[in-house]
Amino acid sequence: MKWPAHGSNPAHLYESLQMDQPECITDFSVNVNPYGPPPSLQANWESWLASVSDYPDPYGQTVTGQIAGLNGVTDQQVVLGNGAAELIQFLGQLWRGQKVVIAQPAFSEYEAACRVYSCEIDNVFLNKGGSLPVYELAAKAHGAAALFICTPNNPSGLAFPIEEIAQLLECLSSSGCKVVVDEAFYDFAGSSTVVPLLQDYSNLIILRSLTKMYAIAGLRIGYLLAAEPLALQIARFRPHWNVNAIALKAAETVLADPSFAERSRKRIAAERERMFQFLEKQGFQFTRSVVNFYLLRDPALEDQKPLFLFLLKKGIVLRHTYNYPGLAGRWLRASVKTELENNQLREALLEWKKHN
Ligand SMILES: Cc1ncc(COP(=O)(O)O)c(C=O)c1O
Structure with missing residues (x-):
């Protein structure tokens, strides 16, 4: 079966x-918000219908600007995706045929997407207590193209301390290995994010989803944040119009109301x-x-x-x-x-x- x-x-x-x-x-x-979607989506829904006959803004400029402003980064550091799941596919393409390390257990799409692009997968198992095995991860990830970490973690719901992620980024900063930190659920925890680390680490990629907190899994929109050159490299994989017009409108609306x-x-x-x-x-x-x-x-x-x-x-x-x-x-x-x-x-x- x-x-x-x-x-x-x-x-x-x-x-x-x-x-x-x-x-x-x-x-x-x-695992989406049981109280969502926000009432503002229903209130605006009918007025958005008119936008479906035209192509959406391929760059999603308004939403990109909002996301950049909320996170204190430049517009060029933001890449929009048809859900975080699509961005994970872009990462698989970026690291095609190379070695990728995954801190497990974690969201199964990292492995699935990387396998599609013939990556070699190496798993490192997380400690039971909810801390990262920093040195084991760093040792395995040396020589790899990327390391995936999911925090707060799906499936456990535990969040790893930002200090441990900073330590990892530091250990890997000269190795060429990129560290993907999937924060799809960070807004449910309301506490720490690794966004401040973007200033110091050009090997950091942060994944975010809007489908969880705003219960718009059927609409599909997510984004990633990274240093400009890396974000630009990833954005090359974006199909034109990958985020639909209603998802863009919905994102604009929900992001305007914290x-x-x-x-x-x-x-x-x-x-x-x-x-x-x-x-x-x-x-x-x-x-x-x-x-x-x-x-x-x-x-x-x-x-x-x-x-x-x-x-x-x-x-x-x-x-x-x-x-x-x-x-x-x-x-x-x-x-x-x-x-x-x-x-x-x-x-x-x-x-x-x-x-x-
Ligand atoms: C940890 C994690 N990252 C990313 C995703 C993908 O989210 P999206 O709906 O934005 O594609 C999921 C979906 O379950 C998830 O659990």
Whole structure:
């Protein structure tokens, strides 16, 4: 049986498992903001329809300027993508046939995209406690074209200290190895970003997504930040008009209002804490995530498949971890959703405990 490589699209999961899909499903496998999209998108939606008959601005100049301003970089340091996933494809093309190191477990598209372009992949496994194995990573990445790090990490939700990333960049600064720091979920943590390091390190590439915080995964827009010469090199892979007109309008709108992300972050943090208290009390293990998803497991099971299937039968869809190197099904990933939805998960987990 082939397990789906990503969360979301639960119908596909039920189909691959040859399971009947319950009438009501709550999808904890997708890790977007449970309170989004922002109301401002709905308010403007109809007025954007007129823009679909023309080609979008191929450079997305307005959004690029906003992103540059928000991050204190130049417009030339910003590259827009059809989601961060497309930018990862550009990176695969850039490092075609070369060696790439991935700090695992991490988002599976780094490996998938790099394999398409015949890169040689080397994995380094992260420490359990949520710190980076800086010297092991630096040693492996010497001589490689690039190193991928995901922070806050998908799937654990843990963030690595900026000091450790700075140390890594320093170790690799003369080696030619680029360090990709994927901050797709940084705005859920509300704390540190490695953006200040762009000033000192020309080997740093930062990936960002707008699809997570603003729940616009179906619209697709993301960006990367890097030193100008490197950003220019990556931008060469951009197909003309790669970001559609409505995604550009939506990005302009959501980036102009920082209060939505701030409110979402607080609400999600409160729900996350409530879930953690519950999981602790009920004897589940979990990662102390700082974002909108976390890993959990029943310590009585090595492989969490029985719990995964039990929840699926109840219409509660978690994310399996079979394709996360180093996790191999020993954990499940759940997103933090609304109070009502999180209560559904709590009830199902209580029932699981009663019978196991
Ligand atoms: C860590 C990470 N980076 C990047 C992406 C891709 O995001 P986007 O929707 O912007 O393509 C994802 C999507 O799940 C992700 O988890």
